[in-house]
Amino acid sequence: MRHRPAAAVGLLALSASLLAACGGDDSGSEGGGGAAGGTLVFGASADPVSLDGAYTSDGESARVQRQIFETLVTTAPGGTEIEPLLATEYTPSDDGLAWTFTLRDGVQFHDGTPMDAAAVCFNFDRWYNFSGVQQSSSVSYYWQTVFSGYAQNEDPELPQSLYASCEAPDATTAVINLTSPSSSFLAGLALPAFSIASPKALEEFGADDVSGTGETPSFDGTFGTTDAVGTGPFRLESNEPGTSVVLVRNEDYWGEKARLERLIFQPIADGPARRQALEAGQIQGYDLVDPADLGALESGGFQLLERPAFNVGYLAFNTAKPPLDNPKVRQAVAHALNRQALVDAQYPPGSEVAKEFMPPELFGYAEDVPEYPYDVERAKQLLAESGVANPTIEFFYPTDVSRPYMPNPEANFQAFTSDLEAAGFTVTPRSAPWNPEYLDTVQSGGASMYLLGWTGDFGDPDNFVGTFFRTQQAAWGPLAPEIYSQLEAARTEGDLEARTAAYEEANRTIMEFLPGVPYVHTSPSLAFAPNVSGYEPSPVGLEEFASVSLG
Amino acid sequence: MLRFAVRRLLLLVPILVGLSILVFLFVRALPGGPETALLGENATPQRTAQVREAYGLDRPLPEQYLRYVGQAVQLDFGTSTRYRTPVVDEIQRRFPATIELGVSAMAFAVGVGVPLGFVAARRRGTWIDNLSTAGSLLGIAIPVFVLGFLLKAVFAVELGWLPVAGRQDQQQFFGADHPTGFFVLDGLLTGDLPAAWDAAKHLVLPAIALGTIPLAFITRITRAAVLEVVEADFVRTAEAKGMTRRVVTRRHVLRNAMLPVITIIGLQTGLLLSGAILTENVFAIQGMGQLMAGAIADRDYAVLQGGILFLAVVFVLVNLLVDLSYGLFDPRVRESG
Numbered sequence: 008m009r010h011r012p013a014a015a016v017g018l019l020a021l022s023a024s025l026l027a028a029c030g031g032d033d034s035g036s037e038g039g040g041g042a043a044g045g046t047l048v049f050g051a052s053a054d055p056v057s058l059d060g061a062y063t064s065d066g067e068s069a070r071v072q073r074q075i076f077e078t079l080v081t082t083a084p085g086g087t088e089i090e091p092l093l094a095t096e097y098t099p100s101d102d103g104l105a106w107t108f109t110l111r112d113g114v115q116f117h118d119g120t121p122m123d124a125a126a127v128c129f130n131f132d133r134w135y136n137f138s139g140v141q142q143s144s145s146v147s148y149y150w151q152t153v154f155s156g157y158a159q160n161e162d163p164e165l166p167q168s169l170y171a172s173c174e175a176p177d178a179t180t181a182v183i184n185l186t187s188p189s190s191s192f193l194a195g196l197a198l199p200a201f202s203i204a205s206p207k208a209l210e211e212f213g214a215d216d217v218s219g220t221g222e223t224p225s226f227d228g229t230f231g232t233t234d235a236v237g238t239g240p241f242r243l244e245s246n247e248p249g250t251s252v253v254l255v256r257n258e259d260y261w262g263e264k265a266r267l268e269r270l271i272f273q274p275i276a277d278g279p280a281r282r283q284a285l286e287a288g289q290i291q292g293y294d295l296v297d298p299a300d301l302g303a304l305e306s307g308g309f310q311l312l313e314r315p316a317f318n319v320g321y322l323a324f325n326t327a328k329p330p331l332d333n334p335k336v337r338q339a340v341a342h343a344l345n346r347q348a349l350v351d352a353q354y355p356p357g358s359e360v361a362k363e364f365m366p367p368e369l370f371g372y373a374e375d376v377p378e379y380p381y382d383v384e385r386a387k388q389l390l391a392e393s394g395v396a397n398p399t400i401e402f403f404y405p406t407d408v409s410r411p412y413m414p415n416p417e418a419n420f421q422a423f424t425s426d427l428e429a430a431g432f433t434v435t436p437r438s439a440p441w442n443p444e445y446l447d448t449v450q451s452g453g454a455s456m457y458l459l460g461w462t463g464d465f466g467d468p469d470n471f472v473g474t475f476f477r478t479q480q481a482a483w484g485p486l487a488p489e490i491y492s493q494l495e496a497a498r499t500e501g502d503l504e505a506r507t508a509a510y511e512e513a514n515r516t517i518m519e520f521l522p523g524v525p526y527v528h529t530s531p532s533l534a535f536a537p538n539v540s541g542y543e544p545s546p547v548g549l550e551e552f553a554s555v556s557l558g
Numbered sequence: 559m560l561r562f563a564v565r566r567l568l569l570l571v572p573i574l575v576g577l578s579i580l581v582f583l584f585v586r587a588l589p590g591g592p593e594t595a596l597l598g599e600n601a602t603p604q605r606t607a608q609v610r611e612a613y614g615l616d617r618p619l620p621e622q623y624l625r626y627v628g629q630a631v632q633l634d635f636g637t638s639t640r641y642r643t644p645v646v647d648e649i650q651r652r653f654p655a656t657i658e659l660g661v662s663a664m665a666f667a668v669g670v671g672v673p674l675g676f677v678a679a680r681r682r683g684t685w686i687d688n689l690s691t692a693g694s695l696l697g698i699a700i701p702v703f704v705l706g707f708l709l710k711a712v713f714a715v716e717l718g719w720l721p722v723a724g725r726q727d728q729q730q731f732f733g734a735d736h737p738t739g740f741f742v743l744d745g746l747l748t749g750d751l752p753a754a755w756d757a758a759k760h761l762v763l764p765a766i767a768l769g770t771i772p773l774a775f776i777t778r779i780t781r782a783a784v785l786e787v788v789e790a791d792f793v794r795t796a797e798a799k800g801m802t803r804r805v806v807t808r809r810h811v812l813r814n815a816m817l818p819v820i821t822i823i824g825l826q827t828g829l830l831l832s833g834a835i836l837t838e839n840v841f842a843i844q845g846m847g848q849l850m851a852g853a854i855a856d857r858d859y860a861v862l863q864g865g866i867l868f869l870a871v872v873f874v875l876v877n878l879l880v881d882l883s884y885g886l887f888d889p890r891v892r893e894s895g
Binding site: 046048050054056058062079143144145162225226244245247248249250251253269271274275276277279280281283284286287288289448481 | 606608615637639641642644651652655707710711714721722723724725726727728729731732736767792839840841842844848851852869
């Protein structure tokens with residue numbers, strides 16, 4: 008009997024240690040000289056949630072979906088410009104309400120059925136008619152992000168859908184009708200969430216068999232787990248969660264066939280374990296390299312590829328809160344911050360100091376925005392000119408969170424606070440747990456100056472500056488009215504060149520007004536074995552393995 | 559004996575009720591919720607509210623708990639917010655990996671620990687005794703993830719003898735059939751001997767990493783128990799009667815010394831399950847440990863609650879088996895049971 012109390016203690020220790028682990032964490036070019044064939048094992052950080060893009064928004068799912076499925080349009084390798092994929096041409100009507108997509112002729116799904124306009128409309132209508140738990144923003148996140156609402160919104164707070172209907176006048180023409188003009192949705196269509204799947208397979212494998220609305224959503228079909236039928240350069244061979252997803256080359260691919268014969272994604276959650284697996288030759292590549300490992304991997308002869316930055320970290324002002332309503336005070340803050348020192352000290356190599364609210368890779372990024380270089384004397388001078396005596400600012404920062412653009416919020420807070428104090432500000436620290444308290448406070452306009460950031464969903468400026476500044480938000484307070492009008496006009500502009508110019512103009516206006524101080528863009532790294540070639544990192548994470556080969 | 563077993567099983571009920579309340583409150587006390595993990599910085603108040611409503615998190619705690627218990631008694635532990643699969647399916651899918659790892663680790667710990675402890679006791683004060691004492695101290699002190707990392711660095715990366723991560727070499731045995739989920743057994747069942755051998759090789763380093771702490775305990779307890787028994791009167795009597803040393807050892811010393819060792823094995827088995835969290839993570843074995851670690855990061859309440867309760871049941875059952883096995887070694891337990 009003497010062991011029984013000990014057993015109970017062991018039991019508690021077991022559950023306690025489970026909970027104590029809650030530190031929390033939390034995201035091509037031509038193949039070249041490589042030989043065709045072979046198997047590449049890629050170390051993923053997790054299993055894909057589902058291979059059905061409509062139901063996912065995470066990077067590991069998208070990475071696999073991208074190889075099996077294709078979308079109407081895609082992004083240029085390594086960039087964010089929109090290029091044709093299943094659609095060879097796409098043109099908006101004059102009123103911007105109807106987009107005509109000319110489809111590539113003769114493309115077949117892996118199950119041999121034709122990829123035609125009817126199939127495209129089938130997919131769009133499927134997403135539009137999502138119901139019940141399918142409408143949850145955690146399930147069809149990207150449909151909501153790009154098209155806002157559904158045929159029948161079950162949540163009255165959801166806005167009207169941007170999507171109206173899809174018509175298929177002939178086999179190679181699909182017309183997508185919108186309820187209001189939009190140019191930003193085109194970039195959204197490059198997301199794997201808008202993968203065109205075989206209608207036959209979607210029905211046969213129960214893609215919409217989602218039952219048990221409310222707290223127990225249950226995905227009963229096999230589409231997205233053991234079945235996934237698209238048009239991509241790889242076909243799904245097997246998917247055993249926890250072990251691997253195995254893809255094989257699609258020998259009937261319409262374009263240039265994949266060079267690898269087989270592509271395997273093996274989940275390895277632990278960063279050091281991914282590195283060791285690469286070093287031991289068990290995998291040939293992995294994403295999200297720990298910055299601390301960069302040197303060792305490089306000297307070990309491994310290839311390191313940098314993914315272009317697609318995020319921004321910023322210090323935001325709420326212009327409704329004095330003294331931040333005073334432009335000279337905002338400028339004084341901007342000049343007081345030593346952003347370069349912070350980026351050098353706290354961020355991995357490849358990170359750069361931001362000068363506007365979107366990454367340089369995106370069209371509409373303006374080189375000639377007003378800049379506010381680190382200059383303490385200038386900050387003091389501006390502060391004196393502002394007429395605000397003894398300026399005191401409440402400075403909010405989140406706890407319990409680490410984001411790519413903000414690995415350690417408290418370190419950023421401390422660095423900026425000492426900068427501000429050196430320029431004559433008095434800083435009152437305010438901190439709160441990231442969710443829900445911090446985000447609630449910020450979004451409801453309760454924070455005067457705060458740390459935040461954004462990782463882009465897709466390659467359109469509206470996904471950055473449009474999200475922040477196109478409409479008035481409590482978090483930012485009132486901005487110069489021309490910011491709103493310029494961003495709205497840029498969003499609906501149909502011509503890419505004119506849109507680019509419009510966003511450049513808007514970025515200049517924004518940085519002139521200075522609603523906050525953007526300070527960093529970060530670039531995560533990928534590592535590959537020396538014999539791997541043809542991998543082109545994409546800022547939006549849309550990477551093709553079809554061009555990858557083993558030398 | 560049967561009454562004893564039934565009584566112990568009935569004890570499970572209050573243990574599970576108490577534990578379910580604790581776990582239920584613990585997971586909700588973690589900062590953030592599942593919506594944090596699901597929505598990230600894009601969590602608008604509207605979207606957050608929507609997710610909380612979808613998972614019933616907007617209701618009062620007692621209501622949430624009663625609903626949970628109501629479903630749990632029907633073996634419905636809810637749906638994982640991360641994987642969107644029923645928790646029961648997820649546990650069923652993950653548990654074989656953990657069992658395989660745990661059994662290998664225990665086999666290593668017992669297989670090495672008992673003989674080592676015995677030898678250390680019989681050769682008390684010699685270099686082998688000192689080495690085993692120092693070694694077991696080190697074994698207890700070194701964290702699993704450090705040991706795992708070092709083992710991999712030497713035997714996998716440098717020497718290339720053993721695999722680094724996972725349960726099977728995906729380059730050679732991708733898409734292999736796994737009818738039971740126990741990969742070594744699956745290889746044998748499907749007649750794929752190379753796959754079984756490969757799966758076994760994948761177990762070596764994780765089993766050593768995970769088995770080191772139980773190994774240390776078992777060595778020390780065996781040594782202490784053997785020392786106690788060899789000085790007992792009945793051993794001296796047996797020796798005086800002229801029994802050979804081997805017979806004395808087998809019939810009297812080992813049998814009597816095994817009782818505390820078995821107790822420690824039972825307790826260590828439970829701790830093995832929690833140690834598996836780190837080991838599975840370091841070796842990328844998708845078992846219960848990784849499931850639970852991921853669930854903590856994702857605030858996947860249903861998986862945490864279901865998983866902890868499940869492990870608790872396993873823990874109690876293992877200890878029950880240990881108690882029952884006393885009978886095999888000690889007739890007094892059989893008679894009084």
